[in-house]
Amino acid sequence: MEIPGTNALSDLTSVESRPSSACPSTELCLAESQTMLSRAEALLRDCFQVHFQELDDTRCAAFRLFKETEHHMESCRGAFGSLNEANFVKCWIASIIYYAFRLTRKRGGGDFTLTKLLFSLDIQVLDFFKEAAAFLQKADSVLRTLHEDAYIEFQKHIRKMQAIFVHLTALYDNYEKNFFKFFAPNETPLPVVSNSLDCCSEKYLYLRFGWMLFLSLRIHCSEQFEDLMTCANGLIAVFVILIIHLPRGIRKVSLNDRAIYAVCSNAGVSIVSSLCHLYDASEEDVRNMLNTVNAMIQSLIEGRRMPIVLDNDSEQTKGMDTEGLRCYQALLKPEDIIFSTHALDREYIGVYQMEGGLDERCFLPEMGFSTAPTCQLSFSLRGVKRKYEDLCSPSKPLDSRAQTLAECISTPPPKVKSTGHKMPPPTPVSVSMSTSKWLRSVIAPLPAEPSPLLLSYLKSCNGNMAKEVIERAHMLLDLVFSFESCKGSLSEYANSISILSGGWTSQRRLEALKLYFKVLGAMCEAEVQRLNTENLSPLLSNDRFHRCLLACSVEVVVASYSTVSIAFPAVLDRMGITAFDLNKVIESFVRHEETLPRELKRHLNTVEERLLESLAWSKGSSMYNSLMISRPHLKSEICQQGLLADPMPSLECLKSQYECSFQQYSLESTARHALEDFQGMLLPSTSVASSSKREDATVTPLILSPIKERSSFVAVTPTKLMTQRPLHSAFASPQKHSSGAGDSSVETAISIFFQKVLKLAAIRIKLICGVLKQPSHLMEDIYKLFQHLLHEETHLFFNRHIDQIILCSLFGVCKVEKIKLTFKEIVQGYRQLSHHKPHVFRAVPLAPREGRPMAGDIIQFYNDIFIPSAKAYLIELSTQTISTNVNDDSEKVEGI
Numbered sequence: 001m002e003i004p005g006t007n008a009l010s011d012l013t014s015v016e017s018r019p020s021s022a023c024p025s026t027e028l029c030l031a032e033s034q035t036m037l038s039r040a041e042a043l044l045r046d047c048f049q050v051h052f053q054e055l056d057d058t059r060c061a062a063f064r065l066f067k068e069t070e071h072h073m074e075s076c077r078g079a080f081g082s083l084n085e086a087n088f089v090k091c092w093i094a095s096i097i098y099y100a101f102r103l104t105r106k107r108g109g110g111d112f113t114l115t116k117l118l119f120s121l122d123i124q125v126l127d128f129f130k131e132a133a134a135f136l137q138k139a140d141s142v143l144r145t146l147h148e149d150a151y152i153e154f155q156k157h158i159r160k161m162q163a164i165f166v167h168l169t170a171l172y173d174n175y176e177k178n179f180f181k182f183f184a185p186n187e188t189p190l191p192v193v194s195n196s197l198d199c200c201s202e203k204y205l206y207l208r209f210g211w212m213l214f215l216s217l218r219i220h221c222s223e224q225f226e227d228l229m230t231c232a233n234g235l236i237a238v239f240v241i242l243i244i245h246l247p248r249g250i251r252k253v254s255l256n257d258r259a260i261y262a263v264c265s266n267a268g269v270s271i272v273s274s275l276c277h278l279y280d281a282s283e284e285d286v287r288n289m290l291n292t293v294n295a296m297i298q299s300l301i302e303g304r305r306m307p308i309v310l311d312n313d314s315e316q317t318k319g320m321d322t323e324g325l326r327c328y329q330a331l332l333k334p335e336d337i338i339f340s341t342h343a344l345d346r347e348y349i350g351v352y353q354m355e356g357g358l359d360e361r362c363f364l365p366e367m368g369f370s371t372a373p374t375c376q377l378s379f380s381l382r383g384v385k386r387k388y389e390d391l392c393s394p395s396k397p398l399d400s401r402a403q404t405l406a407e408c409i410s411t412p413p414p415k416v417k418s419t420g421h422k423m424p425p426p427t428p429v430s431v432s433m434s435t436s437k438w439l440r441s442v443i444a445p446l447p448a449e450p451s452p453l454l455l456s457y458l459k460s461c462n463g464n465m466a467k468e469v470i471e472r473a474h475m476l477l478d479l480v481f482s483f484e485s486c487k488g489s490l491s492e493y494a495n496s497i498s499i500l501s502g503g504w505t506s507q508r509r510l511e512a513l514k515l516y517f518k519v520l521g522a523m524c525e526a527e528v529q530r531l532n533t534e535n536l537s538p539l540l541s542n543d544r545f546h547r548c549l550l551a552c553s554v555e556v557v558v559a560s561y562s563t564v565s566i567a568f569p570a571v572l573d574r575m576g577i578t579a580f581d582l583n584k585v586i587e588s589f590v591r592h593e594e595t596l597p598r599e600l601k602r603h604l605n606t607v608e609e610r611l612l613e614s615l616a617w618s619k620g621s622s623m624y625n626s627l628m629i630s631r632p633h634l635k636s637e638i639c640q641q642g643l644l645a646d647p648m649p650s651l652e653c654l655k656s657q658y659e660c661s662f663q664q665y666s667l668e669s670t671a672r673h674a675l676e677d678f679q680g681m682l683l684p685s686t687s688v689a690s691s692s693k694r695e696d697a698t699v700t701p702l703i704l705s706p707i708k709e710r711s712s713f714v715a716v717t718p719t720k721l722m723t724q725r726p727l728h729s730a731f732a733s734p735q736k737h738s739s740g741a742g743d744s745s746v747e748t749a750i751s752i753f754f755q756k757v758l759k760l761a762a763i764r765i766k767l768i769c770g771v772l773k774q775p776s777h778l779m780e781d782i783y784k785l786f787q788h789l790l791h792e793e794t795h796l797f798f799n800r801h802i803d804q805i806i807l808c809s810l811f812g813v814c815k816v817e818k819i820k821l822t823f824k825e826i827v828q829g830y831r832q833l834s835h836h837k838p839h840v841f842r843a844v845p846l847a848p849r850e851g852r853p854m855a856g857d858i859i860q861f862y863n864d865i866f867i868p869s870a871k872a873y874l875i876e877l878s879t880q881t882i883s884t885n886v887n888d889d890s891e892k893v894e895g896i
Contacts (some may be wrong), residue, residue: 002453002674014137015028018405019309023542030071036073036074036085036089037070037073039072039086039089040065040066040070040073040089040092040093042068043089043090043093043121044062044063044096044097044736045095046063046098047093047098047117047120047121049118050120051116051120052097054839055101055104055112055550056654057104057815058100058101058103058104058105058112060205061100061103061104062096062097062099062100063716065100065146066093066096067098068139068146069096069138069139069142070400071714072138072139072142073089073092073138075138075857075860076855079311079738083128085544087123087127088131090123090137091122091123091127091130091131091135091870092123092131094118094123094128095115095131095132095135096135097138098114098117098132098155098325099116099143100885101356102153102154102157102356103150103154105356106168108864111353112356113241113352113353113355113356113357113358113359114128114356114357114358115357115358115359116155116632123741125358125362126164129161129162129165129891130838131160131838133158133162133691133837133838133839134838134839134842134843135463136154136155137838137839137842137843138839138842138843138853138855140843140854141854141855156800157515157782159392159563160565161357161358163567164226164564165229165358166428167231167428167562167614168360168363169363170234170427170429171212171214171228171231171232171429171879172363173427174232174233174235175210175214175238175356176207177212178239179206179210179242180252181243181252181253182239182242182251182252182253183206183246183250183251184250184252184254185201185203185206185207185246185250187201187553188200191633194690197795202250202334204365205334205337205338205341206242206246206250207364207365208341209237209242209337209341209344210239210241210242211294211364212341212344212345212348212361212363212666213238213241213344213361214234214235214238214291215344215348215360215361216230216236216296216344216347216348217234217237217238217289217292217293217296218234218298218360219294219347219348220292221234221289221342225563226433226563226564226565227561227563227564228428228429228505228561228562228804229432229433229436229560229561229562230285230289230561231430231508232279232281232283232429232433233281233285233286234289236275236281236286236289237286237290237293237384237461238293238874239275239290239291240271240272240286240290241290241293242269242277244316244317244320244327245316245327245328245331245332245337246707247258248315248316248846250284250583255319255320255659256266258318259645260278261274262277262278262669263277264321265321267321267323268319268320268321268322268324268417268859269319269320269456269622270320270321271320271325272287272290272324272325273285275786278303280436281433281438282436282440284613285323286467290324290325294326297326297331297340298328300340300343300344301328301330301331301661303341303343304343310326310328312326316326316332326509330561336582339411344883345361348360348361386390406678425551426599428562429597432560432561434560434597434599435559435561435597435599435600436560436594437559438560438597438600439557439560440593442512443514443515443518444510444514446512446514446517446518447514447517448510448517449516450469450470450517450520450521451521453524453525454517454521455523455532456534457521457524457525457528457536457540458540460534460535460536461535461536461537461540461541462535462537463537465537465540465541469540469546471544472547472550473513473516473517473545474513474653475651475655476511476547476550476574476575476651476654477509477550478509479574479654479655480509480510480554480564480571480574480575481505481506481508481512482505482509487835490550495817502688504687506559507564508558508561510742510768510872511557511880512550512553512554512557513555513556515556516549516550516551517552517592519552519553519589519593520546520549521541521880522592522594523549523592524540527539534717534765542578543648544581544648547575547576547577547581547587547648548575548577548581548582548584549585549589550575550801551571551575551577551582552572552582552585552589552604553584553589554566554569554574554575555571555603555604555607556600556603556604557572558597559600559603560600560692561798567708567755568607568610569610569615574654574896576648576653576654577622577648578616578620578621578622578623578645579610579611579615579616579618579621579623579625579798580611580616580621580622580626580753581622582607583608583611583612583616583756584606584749585811586607586611586717587608588607589604590604608756609835612756612757613801613802613803613835614758614800614801614802615799616753616797617798617799617800617802618798619641619642619643620643620644620645620646621645622648623644623750623753624638624644624645624646624798625644625645625747626749626750627750627794628644629746630746630747631794632712632752633794634794637795637798638798640715641798643798643799659802662710679846681826698712714716754790754791756785757790757802758786758790758801761783761786761802761805761806762783762789764802764803764806764833764835765782765783765786765806765809765810766779767833768806768807768810768826768829768830768833769782769810771830771832772810772821772825772826772829773832774819774821778813778814778817778819781813781817781877782810782813783804783808784877785813785870785873785877786805786809787810787871787875788873789805789809789869789873793870795869796865796866796869799845801839801840801843802847803830803836803837804840804841804842804858804861805846805866807823807826807827807830807840807841807858808858808861808862808866808870809870810826811823811826812862812864812866812867812870813874813877815874816874816877816878823858823859827841827858840858841858842855842857842858842859843855843856843865844856844857844858844860844861845866846860846861846865847865848883
């Protein structure tokens with residue numbers, strides 16, 4: 001093997017790079033590109049000519065957008081991942097058309113819907129959402145230049161729609177499973193009354209009626225139904241109606257089955273109380289939902305001009321406690337349900353076509369529209385178990401420069417006694433119900449004010465901090481929750497019958513406030529013991545610390561109910577903080593909240609991973625302000641790219657922004673549908689190390705991993721607690737001393753952050769190499785390269801995703817070690833990982849340069865930016881590999 005010398009850069013460059021003008025295959029490459037673009041343009045033209053002839057404005061906007069983004073589309077050639085070229089082109093064209101429609105549409109105009117668009121192009125819903133996100137990432141610079149405000153709104157809209165689709169998929173699976181758990185309808189055909197319900201069997205009719213009743217409930221309570229837990233309560237209310245009204249002959253569960261109907265009274269079985277007990281639901285909330293459903297049913301009966309006759313004492317309700325229930329005679333017969341289902345269909349179609357979105361009836365059988373299987377959806381179940389060794393933090397501080405991959409991710413698993421009982425796998429619905437039960441039972445009974453002990457700590461500060469802390473908490477929580485309430489109240493459909501609007505936001509806000517005071521009190525108590533002083537002024541007077549703690553409290557509440565409109569990272573903007581700020585407090589939050597359910601710990605762990613993989617590296621992150629102090633040589637690069645965070649906005653500034661946003665929303669709401677914030681799908685992954693040790697100094701971790709068990713936290717002795725750095729030092733403003741030395745608190749924060757990034761990278765390197773079936777020594781070399789780049793070539797990470805660095809490191813090491821592995825194979829393996837994102841390999845930010853787009857694919861990034869930075873290390877690795885091979889050969893010869 002020849003040692004790379006002057007030609008090392010060309011030796012390491014990807015052979016999959018696009019040919020230059022001197023390459024003989026240039027003409028063929030250009031011909032293939034032109035062919036793909038021609039097919040895409042023809043598909044765009046045919047789509048409007050055949051399906052959407054009347055949308056002239058949308059067609060003009062779509063063709064302009066196609067011309068502006070065609071070079072981005074061409075740059076994706078060969079990087080389609082799991083899609084073939086034809087499906088990729090379809091999804092790209094669908095994204096352009098839908099973006100143009102949202103840009104030009106008039107509310108309620110035409111018959112354009114996203115479902116019709118996807119059906120006409122033969123695209124699955126899941127594929128569209130994945131490729132739409134990649135389209136927005138790839139064409140980011142173009143879309144921002146053309147119409148930035150509309151682009152930002154469309155991003156939020158797509159994320160929100162994807163989240164709702166994920167929720168509805170989980171809800172329909174839950175609905176269908178429980179429907180056939182309670183009922184056994186047969187396949188007997190029923191009378192045909194309308195074209196929309198022709199050839200329907202008893203089984204399909206009853207199943208359809210229940211789902212349409214639920215969708216109608218979503219229309220009338222649209223504000224609350226962006227909340228998965230509230231949706232689950234709505235489904236329970238629908239099941240109460242079905243149990244009461246469907247024929248007794250198709251019931252599978254007897255009223256005497258105490259495993260299902262556990263709550264009884266002298267009058268009989270309490271259906272509502274039993275179902276709430278079975279599914280960990282709030283009985284008060286379900287009964288409120290049931291009142292709304294009853295109002296809807298009365299409206300349906302009145303629409304048929306029939307009298308509303310209650311029949312609570314009939315054979316149908318025998319054995320039930322009918323207090324608070326209503327049994328309608330007009331719903332007992334199959335033909336009545338047919339009429340009601342048809343009416344629900346008509347109402348839903350009117351709203352759905354006016355919105356132009358997805359047809360939520362697509363989950364029903366016989367609808368003829370293909371949706372992705374639930375197992376393929378890119379969202380995480382917060383209760384899913386993962387391997388302990390992938391979650392566990394190191395048992396002792398590690399040197400972030402010296403540790404190996406094995407040291408970073410290997411920790412002996414604890415001995416766990418087997419109970420012999422196998423728990424059923426959690427679902428999104430069951431997780432949401434169990435976490436919301438924790439809020440109701442543990443947090444809701446607490447006072448909405450600081451405890452006497454916390455008040456004493458606040459009063460012991462340099463100046464009484466109690467009033468300031470309380471006022472700040474109320475103001476920030478109002479900014480987070482009240483704006484959502486105001487936006488929801490503007491919906492014309494929510495105003496029609498909405499019953500829950502008043503208490504929904506106030507309840508969530510109150511729970512977040514109580515949780516905040518509870519955790520703050522526990523943190524203060526721990527700091528008093530550690531520092532042996534009750535004067536916690538440096539911590540309690542730190543505005544950034546309180547905002548981060550409030551953000552964690554809000555995120556726990558929002559995640560408990562799986563609320564779409566305030567999903568992470570929306571809370572960061574509402575609080576005026578950055579991802580790097582929040583990263584400092586997550587583990588302390590978990591450590592000091594002993595009762596936090598395991599599912600919520602895992603959710604916060606997932607949030608932490610999102611911070612580490614990309615959000616903390618994004619433009620405007622406060623991490624860069626600290627990095628300039630701890631790594632002064634990076635200052636010019638940071639300033640040149642404009643990465644520094646703006647000063648944290650004051651409370652008054654945040655309040656004025658909220659008022660301006662609400663006024664602007666009020667003016668535009670009559671012409672444009674409200675587009676509310678949502679962060680993309682929580683992706684499952686693994687835990688991150690929390691301790692760090694610099695090469696020249698030992699650093700005690702300020703923040704521990706959120707997935708550690710409580711026992712590992714309390715095992716720390718008082719002596720060790722005294723040696724740890726005060727918590728407030730993590731939130732100190734970055735400063736540079738006159739001597740030129742960096743601030744030690746900033747050094748510590750960056751060191752811990754880098755250690756966590758290395759932990760996450762080690763786990764993901766192990767995952768991708770496992771999928772690609774690569775040897776362990778290769779994993780070690782990839783990890784060492786990643787570690788070197790993080791410390792010595794940190795600029796590669798700026799405004800990028802760490803997976804991009806991992807994929808390039810993998811390919812570079814394979815090139816050096818002569819392992820035949822193409823980028824296409826690497827991308828295909830990456831697509832099999834649960835945390836994969838298409839934009840990671842399709843839209844990598846590139847260094848600004850004349851004649852080059854702001855983003856390119858992973859191969860272009862590897863050749864143009866990665867290799868020049870990693871060249872020296874890879875050459876050294878190549879030399880070591882040759883030496884090792886020579887020694888191995890010598891040993892073999894001697895042994896013969």
